[in-house]
Each structure stands twice: as structure tokens, then as C-alpha cells.
Amino acid sequence: MLKPTALVGQVILYGAFAAFIGYFATSPRYRQVADDIALIKLSISHLGDRECRKRTPEELARLPPNMRAPMDCPRERSDIRLEVDVDGQAAFRTIMHPTGLYKDGVSTVYKRFELKAGTYQLAVRMNDNLIKPGFNFVKEAQIQLAPGQVMVIDFNPDRGGLFFK
Structure with missing residues (x-):
């Protein structure tokens, strides 16, 4: 059986712990970006094109009949x-391997x-076959872009390629 002083001590300690957790669950306020900032996220996963070439008639003649693609x-x-x-300035350039x-x-x-x-002129260009x-x-x-807005640049060949959402 707990003594009244032990019970009061537990209530005080558990209350202090709950207040500690409650405070840090809401404060200090976390901001991903400043209030006047917007984000553009570029997220692309794509299979590059295959670098195919047409075989010459001489090459085809040298191959076995079942290999003449x-x-x-x-x-x-x-x-x-x-x-x-x-806005006409290079923001990002890369070669994805x-x-x-x-x-x-x-x-x-x-x-x-x-x-x-604010308002921006955005241009995204992609070449998935470097031979061409x-x-x-x-x-x-x-x-x-509105304050706090997140815009995504993505790629989907079924939707015509590059798009902004």
C-alpha cells in the first residue's frame, strides 16, 4: 500500500514529466522554411533511352539467321x-548516370x-539519349509561388514528359 506522500510525489513527478513532453511537443514552433519563402522540389526517376544503332547489311549477313535483328x-x-x-539564370545542371x-x-x-x-519564369530541359x-x-x-507553397517538378512519359504540380 502506498503512503500518501509517495502518491503525492508520483502525481507531481508524472505531472511535471507530462508538462515537459507537452511543452516540447508544441514549442518551439518548427518551420520548414521562412514565412516568405516557397519551395520547388525537383524529383525525377527515369530510365534513360537505349543508344541503339541500325546494323548495316554486311553486319546482318555475317550473323547467324536467328540473330539478324x-x-x-x-x-x-x-x-x-x-x-x-x-528567370533565365542557370539554377541547376546535372548529368544523371x-x-x-x-x-x-x-x-x-x-x-x-x-x-x-513571387512570379518566376521556370524552364526545365531534359535529354534522355545523349547521342542525340x-x-x-x-x-x-x-x-x-505563394509563401509556404511547395511546387514539384516531376517526369512522367505517360503525361507528356516534364510537368509542374
């Missing part, structure tokens, strides 16, 4: 070139940009 496509995937411009033991996996990038809330010059996926738009 007109296109020679290696297992490896191409590197992916990605560029992001904000394919993953995997045989360089046949997905290429991935994640980058976070903090910008003051230029960029085969381009998305340009004027965007309006």
Missing part, C-alpha cells in the same frame, strides 16, 4: 542531361530550391 541495342542505358533555369551493375537501371535526381514568394543533340523534353512556364 536490324537494330543493335546494348543493355546499358544512356546518361540523362537535366537543366533547370529560373544509370544505376545498376550493368548501367541498365533508373537515373534519379532530387534537388530542393528555396525562392522568395538537344533536349527531347522541355517544359517552360511562368509560375506564381
